[in-house]
Amino acid sequence: MKWIMSLFVVLSLSCFSNEYKIEPVKDNVYRFNTGHYYSVFMITESAAFVTDPINSDAAQWLNAEIKRRFNVPIKYLAYSHNHIDHTQGGGFLADSTTQVIAHRYADEDLRWTDAPTRMADITFAQELKVNMGSNSVELVYHGPNNGRGSVSMRFMPANVLYIVDWIVLGRMPYQDLQGYDIHGMIRSTEEVLAMAPFDVLVGGHANMGTRDDVKYYLSYIKALYDGVRDGMLSGLSVEEIQQQLTLSEFKSLPMFAQWREANIAGVHRMLMDQSYFNFRPDIKNNKD
Template sequence: MKVLFSLILWLGICGALAATEYSIEKVKGNVYRFSAGHYHSVFMVTERGIFVTDPINADAAAYLIKELNERFEQPVRYLAYSHNHVDHTLGGDVIATDNVEVIAHEYADEDLRWTKTPTALPTMTFSDELTIKLGEQSVQMKYYGPNNGRGSVSMRFMPENVLFVADWIVLGRMPYQTLPGYDIHGMIRSTKAVLDEKPFDVFVGAHADMGTRKDVERYLSYLQALYAEVRDGMLAGKSLETLQQDIKLDEFSDLKMYDQWLPQNIEGVYKTLNEQSYFDQR
């Protein structure tokens, strides 16, 4: 029995490892998307070195650094964390050598240090905006306030005009389950702010699909519709169970995980309005 259990456990571990598929694809110009299963990050290759975003985890980072060394003649110069969450920041120590600057927003840096996250800690932080120049190329990083996790920032790769955002904008798929770690108000506000700025050519998220400005506009429409339906239902005295039965948002039924996660999205907004706005005390 013990032998059978050990065999099943070993096969399960091997299956989980084998299930993670890695790939690198060109987005535009010298900007590439790195994928590890359903996680994505971005890197840019320049004559002054390579700028890498989220390492994702140690195994993904090891694969990425191996591929970078084999495919390109430039070393990694910068590693930037999109935010503090460990499913994006682990593996930083695999990429960050003595010659690599590790960048994060000051709130992400604070969280990584206070929680003793086992990854490379930032060597460069910023509060509002930071631009890193690599010859004729640059990466413009910006903080929009709370939206997902701590210190979550956008990164715009120029002159290709590719925008990378982790987690608080997701294209072609529903926001994650009950919105753990998310600020629904901040998600809406931050997405509006992105759309109010200079138009980007390509959007790359840390999950799901790449897309265009129109795709981001539709994502914002979903967030606004979800929020309004839950808020108005709560104001009418409806319970969570009733809201989950009544709210359909059929115009977004093509999004991946719609059937599975719409009830959970509703629950996430419901809990946020109670916990952050004290709706249940009105």
């Protein structure tokens, strides 16, 4: 069993890169990159506010770089949600004076699963505003969408929004949408677009972007959902929907050819698991 667990750890970390990079986003907000993963941080005159550690090695590197480049302590560390590929290694980014923040559902999951990270000191239910002099970070819970306790973070006055996994700009949503709630993805993204406008959105993967990019993402998610739902209501199998639902208007998205069928399968699975489409008496094949 021990060698199986060791192999799992190696495989689970294989998607991370040891080539790290820090790049400016806007004003005093920066993006940290390791492989296909991103987090953000804000630097004030006296302290830093950082987000997802991603993994232990990345967290150690970022901790050292913030101290070397900016010469300020890390006052706050906030988790975007519970998933371990974003929260692992928090103890290497936070020291004894750092306050760790998480939504209560994310904190609950990290504690119940004994996750290898630093647990939260501060939790909240709906909204939390952290003031740091003339700067602030506004954290908002938008309901279920991806994982547990996933929140948006708005860094002010730069007006940079950080959202992980449930909004992905400039790329297809990941494979078969493991851990997602398709209804929540749509509702939460609509909620973000109804909020005060942001200047830049930084995601946990793929591109930074604007409101127009978020609108385009939402149009894909809705087309995907509508196509799968309507196919299921017509009594089609997932294989038949994959053949008929081409979504060709979105074929320019990176990973479209590789993940289109998996995206369809993921929505199909969610509608079976969450909405019990297999029990619907109005669907022809369910009566056979």
